[in-house]
Amino acid sequence: QQKVQQSPESLIVPEGGMASLNCTSSDRNVDYFWWYRQHSGKSPKMLMSIFSNGEKEEGRFTVHLNKASLHTSLHIRDSQPSDSALYLCAASMTGGYKVVFGSGTRLLVSP
Amino acid sequence: DAGVTQTPRHEVAEKGQTIILKCEPVSGHNDLFWYRQTKIQGLELLSYFRSKSLMEDGGAFKDRFKAEMLNSSFSTLKIQPTEPKDSAVYLCASRADWGGAYEQYFGPGTRLTVL
Numbered sequence: 001q002q003k004v005q006q007s008p009e010s011l012i013v014p015e016g017g018m019a020s021l022n023c024t025s026s027d028r029n030v031d032y033f034w035w036y037r038q039h040s041g042k043s044p045k046m047l048m049s050i051f052s053n054g055e056k057e058e059g060r061f062t063v064h065l066n067k068a069s070l071h072t073s074l075h076i077r078d079s080q081p082s083d084s085a086l087y088l089c090a091a092s093m094t095g096g097y098k099v100v101f102g103s104g105t106r107l108l109v110s111p
Numbered sequence: 112d113a114g115v116t117q118t119p120r121h122e123v124a125e126k127g128q129t130i131i132l133k134c135e136p137v138s139g140h141n142d143l144f145w146y147r148q149t150k151i152q153g154l155e156l157l158s159y160f161r162s163k164s165l166m167e168d169g170g171a172f173k174d175r176f177k178a179e180m181l182n183s184s185f186s187t188l189k190i191q192p193t194e195p196k197d198s199a200v201y202l203c204a205s206r207a208d209w210g211g212a213y214e215q216y217f218g219p220g221t222r223l224t225v226l
Contacts, residue, residue: 044202097161101154
Protein backbone atom coordinates (compact mmCIF):
# COMPACT_ATOMS: atom_id res chain seq x y z
CA GLN A 1 0.00 0.00 0.00
CA GLN A 2 1.32 3.38 -0.96
CA LYS A 3 2.67 5.46 1.90
CA VAL A 4 3.78 9.04 2.20
CA GLN A 5 6.29 9.71 4.96
CA GLN A 6 6.90 13.19 6.29
CA SER A 7 9.66 14.50 8.51
CA PRO A 8 10.11 15.96 10.95
CA GLU A 9 6.86 15.44 12.87
CA SER A 10 7.21 18.87 14.39
CA LEU A 11 9.47 21.84 13.89
CA ILE A 12 10.07 25.07 15.73
CA VAL A 13 11.78 27.93 13.91
CA PRO A 14 12.34 31.52 14.99
CA GLU A 15 10.53 34.31 13.20
CA GLY A 16 12.56 35.24 10.14
CA GLY A 17 14.21 31.83 9.98
CA MET A 18 14.10 29.06 7.37
CA ALA A 19 11.81 26.05 7.75
CA SER A 20 12.55 22.87 5.79
CA LEU A 21 10.02 20.06 5.53
CA ASN A 22 10.54 16.68 3.88
CA CYS A 23 8.30 14.12 2.20
CA THR A 24 8.92 10.79 0.49
CA SER A 25 6.54 8.44 -1.31
CA SER A 26 6.95 4.66 -1.33
CA ASP A 27 5.21 4.23 -4.71
CA ARG A 28 7.24 4.48 -7.92
CA ASN A 29 4.05 5.22 -9.88
CA VAL A 30 3.52 8.60 -8.21
CA ASP A 31 3.48 11.51 -10.68
CA TYR A 32 2.29 14.49 -8.64
CA PHE A 33 3.21 15.91 -5.27
CA TRP A 34 1.18 18.43 -3.33
CA TRP A 35 1.76 20.51 -0.24
CA TYR A 36 -1.31 21.53 1.75
CA ARG A 37 -1.33 23.90 4.71
CA GLN A 38 -3.84 23.52 7.51
CA HIS A 39 -4.15 26.20 10.16
CA SER A 40 -5.57 25.17 13.52
CA GLY A 41 -9.33 24.68 13.33
CA LYS A 42 -9.37 25.12 9.56
CA SER A 43 -9.39 22.75 6.60
CA PRO A 44 -6.37 21.97 4.39
CA LYS A 45 -5.66 24.39 1.54
CA MET A 46 -3.32 23.66 -1.32
CA LEU A 47 -0.12 25.63 -0.96
CA MET A 48 2.06 24.35 -3.77
CA SER A 49 2.22 21.52 -6.24
CA ILE A 50 5.13 20.09 -8.18
CA PHE A 51 5.01 17.62 -11.01
CA SER A 52 8.48 17.81 -12.61
CA ASN A 53 12.01 17.36 -11.36
CA GLY A 54 13.55 20.52 -10.08
CA GLU A 55 12.47 23.53 -8.13
CA LYS A 56 9.47 25.84 -8.01
CA GLU A 57 9.34 29.13 -6.14
CA GLU A 58 6.35 31.21 -5.11
CA GLY A 59 7.18 34.14 -2.89
CA ARG A 60 8.75 32.87 0.35
CA PHE A 61 7.95 29.25 -0.50
CA THR A 62 10.17 26.93 -2.53
CA VAL A 63 9.44 23.31 -3.33
CA HIS A 64 11.93 20.77 -4.70
CA LEU A 65 11.24 17.43 -6.33
CA ASN A 66 13.56 14.53 -7.06
CA LYS A 67 11.50 11.98 -8.95
CA ALA A 68 14.22 9.34 -8.89
CA SER A 69 14.10 9.22 -5.10
CA LEU A 70 10.40 10.20 -4.88
CA HIS A 71 11.40 12.93 -2.48
CA THR A 72 9.99 16.42 -2.22
CA SER A 73 10.83 19.20 0.20
CA LEU A 74 9.20 22.48 1.10
CA HIS A 75 11.27 25.43 2.27
CA ILE A 76 9.83 28.53 3.84
CA ARG A 77 12.19 31.46 4.14
CA ASP A 78 11.65 34.46 6.38
CA SER A 79 9.12 32.41 8.37
CA GLN A 80 6.26 34.35 9.96
CA PRO A 81 4.07 33.44 12.95
CA SER A 82 1.18 33.14 10.46
CA ASP A 83 3.05 30.22 8.86
CA SER A 84 2.46 28.18 12.02
CA ALA A 85 0.28 25.31 10.83
CA LEU A 86 0.14 21.63 9.95
CA TYR A 87 1.79 20.99 6.57
CA LEU A 88 0.48 17.95 4.72
CA CYS A 89 2.29 16.34 1.82
CA ALA A 90 0.21 14.35 -0.66
CA ALA A 91 0.97 12.21 -3.69
CA SER A 92 -1.17 11.12 -6.62
CA MET A 93 -0.87 9.33 -9.96
CA THR A 94 -1.93 10.02 -13.51
CA GLY A 95 -3.86 6.77 -13.82
CA GLY A 96 -5.47 6.78 -10.40
CA TYR A 97 -7.96 8.71 -8.33
CA LYS A 98 -6.47 8.40 -4.88
CA VAL A 99 -4.57 11.13 -3.16
CA VAL A 100 -2.42 9.71 -0.38
CA PHE A 101 -1.61 12.07 2.45
CA GLY A 102 1.26 11.97 4.90
CA SER A 103 0.67 12.50 8.60
CA GLY A 104 2.03 16.04 8.41
CA THR A 105 4.68 18.28 9.91
CA ARG A 106 3.52 20.67 12.58
CA LEU A 107 5.40 23.95 12.22
CA LEU A 108 5.57 26.54 14.95
CA VAL A 109 7.17 29.89 14.20
CA SER A 110 8.11 31.59 17.43
CA PRO A 111 8.05 35.42 17.56
CA ASP B 112 -17.50 31.11 -7.02
CA ALA B 113 -18.56 29.24 -3.89
CA GLY B 114 -16.18 26.69 -2.42
CA VAL B 115 -17.09 23.39 -0.80
CA THR B 116 -19.74 23.78 1.88
CA GLN B 117 -20.41 21.37 4.74
CA THR B 118 -23.17 21.25 7.32
CA PRO B 119 -23.42 21.10 10.21
CA ARG B 120 -20.11 22.51 11.38
CA HIS B 121 -20.44 20.76 14.75
CA GLU B 122 -22.43 17.72 15.76
CA VAL B 123 -22.78 16.06 19.16
CA ALA B 124 -24.34 12.60 19.21
CA GLU B 125 -25.06 9.96 21.80
CA LYS B 126 -23.58 6.52 21.23
CA GLY B 127 -25.86 4.50 18.97
CA GLN B 128 -27.46 7.45 17.22
CA THR B 129 -27.63 7.97 13.49
CA ILE B 130 -26.12 11.16 12.10
CA ILE B 131 -26.03 12.56 8.61
CA LEU B 132 -23.39 14.97 7.40
CA LYS B 133 -23.90 17.04 4.26
CA CYS B 134 -21.60 18.38 1.58
CA GLU B 135 -21.99 20.57 -1.49
CA PRO B 136 -18.96 20.42 -3.83
CA VAL B 137 -17.61 23.23 -5.95
CA SER B 138 -19.98 23.75 -8.85
CA GLY B 139 -18.87 21.80 -11.91
CA HIS B 140 -16.52 19.47 -10.08
CA ASN B 141 -16.81 15.80 -11.03
CA ASP B 142 -14.97 14.17 -8.12
CA LEU B 143 -16.01 14.15 -4.48
CA PHE B 144 -14.15 12.70 -1.49
CA TRP B 145 -15.09 12.11 2.13
CA TYR B 146 -12.24 11.97 4.65
CA ARG B 147 -11.97 11.56 8.38
CA GLN B 148 -9.22 13.41 10.21
CA THR B 149 -7.87 12.64 13.67
CA LYS B 150 -4.60 13.61 15.32
CA ILE B 151 -3.53 9.97 15.58
CA GLN B 152 -4.60 8.58 12.18
CA GLY B 153 -4.36 11.73 10.11
CA LEU B 154 -6.51 11.92 6.97
CA GLU B 155 -8.32 8.68 6.12
CA LEU B 156 -10.31 8.22 2.92
CA LEU B 157 -13.89 7.14 3.57
CA SER B 158 -15.51 7.40 0.14
CA TYR B 159 -14.86 8.60 -3.39
CA PHE B 160 -17.41 9.51 -6.07
CA ARG B 161 -16.73 10.10 -9.72
CA SER B 162 -19.59 11.82 -11.55
CA LYS B 163 -22.00 10.68 -8.79
CA SER B 164 -20.91 7.02 -8.98
CA LEU B 165 -19.41 5.50 -5.85
CA MET B 166 -15.93 4.27 -6.77
CA GLU B 167 -14.42 3.71 -3.30
CA ASP B 168 -16.30 2.88 -0.14
CA GLY B 169 -13.40 2.99 2.30
CA GLY B 170 -12.96 -0.71 3.07
CA ALA B 171 -12.77 -0.79 6.84
CA PHE B 172 -15.38 1.93 7.13
CA LYS B 173 -18.03 0.08 5.14
CA ASP B 174 -20.08 -1.39 7.94
CA ARG B 175 -21.36 1.74 9.66
CA PHE B 176 -20.50 4.46 7.16
CA LYS B 177 -22.54 5.09 4.05
CA ALA B 178 -21.94 7.91 1.61
CA GLU B 179 -24.39 8.85 -1.10
CA MET B 180 -24.43 11.37 -3.90
CA LEU B 181 -28.00 12.18 -4.80
CA ASN B 182 -27.05 14.63 -7.52
CA SER B 183 -23.91 16.30 -8.77
CA SER B 184 -24.19 19.08 -6.23
CA PHE B 185 -25.04 17.26 -3.00
CA SER B 186 -23.61 14.39 -1.00
CA THR B 187 -24.34 12.90 2.42
CA LEU B 188 -22.37 10.74 4.80
CA LYS B 189 -24.43 8.65 7.21
CA ILE B 190 -22.90 7.06 10.29
CA GLN B 191 -25.15 4.43 11.85
CA PRO B 192 -24.84 3.62 14.70
CA THR B 193 -22.30 6.09 16.03
CA GLU B 194 -19.58 5.03 18.46
CA PRO B 195 -17.27 7.21 20.60
CA LYS B 196 -14.32 6.24 18.39
CA ASP B 197 -16.06 8.06 15.50
CA SER B 198 -15.28 11.38 17.17
CA ALA B 199 -13.24 13.25 14.56
CA VAL B 200 -13.39 15.97 11.95
CA TYR B 201 -15.12 14.85 8.75
CA LEU B 202 -13.90 16.62 5.64
CA CYS B 203 -15.46 16.73 2.22
CA ALA B 204 -13.32 17.64 -0.78
CA SER B 205 -14.05 18.08 -4.45
CA ARG B 206 -11.87 18.07 -7.55
CA ALA B 207 -12.52 19.25 -11.07
CA ASP B 208 -11.89 15.91 -12.72
CA TRP B 209 -10.48 12.43 -12.41
CA GLY B 210 -6.76 12.01 -12.24
CA GLY B 211 -3.93 12.98 -10.01
CA ALA B 212 -3.13 16.32 -11.61
CA TYR B 213 -6.17 18.11 -10.24
CA GLU B 214 -6.15 19.98 -6.95
CA GLN B 215 -8.55 19.01 -4.17
CA TYR B 216 -10.63 21.73 -2.53
CA PHE B 217 -11.68 21.00 1.03
CA GLY B 218 -14.77 22.13 2.87
CA PRO B 219 -14.60 23.59 6.40
CA GLY B 220 -15.35 20.21 7.97
CA THR B 221 -17.83 18.86 10.49
CA ARG B 222 -16.51 18.23 13.99
CA LEU B 223 -18.31 15.19 15.37
CA THR B 224 -18.31 14.33 19.07
CA VAL B 225 -19.86 11.04 20.11
CA LEU B 226 -20.58 10.70 23.84
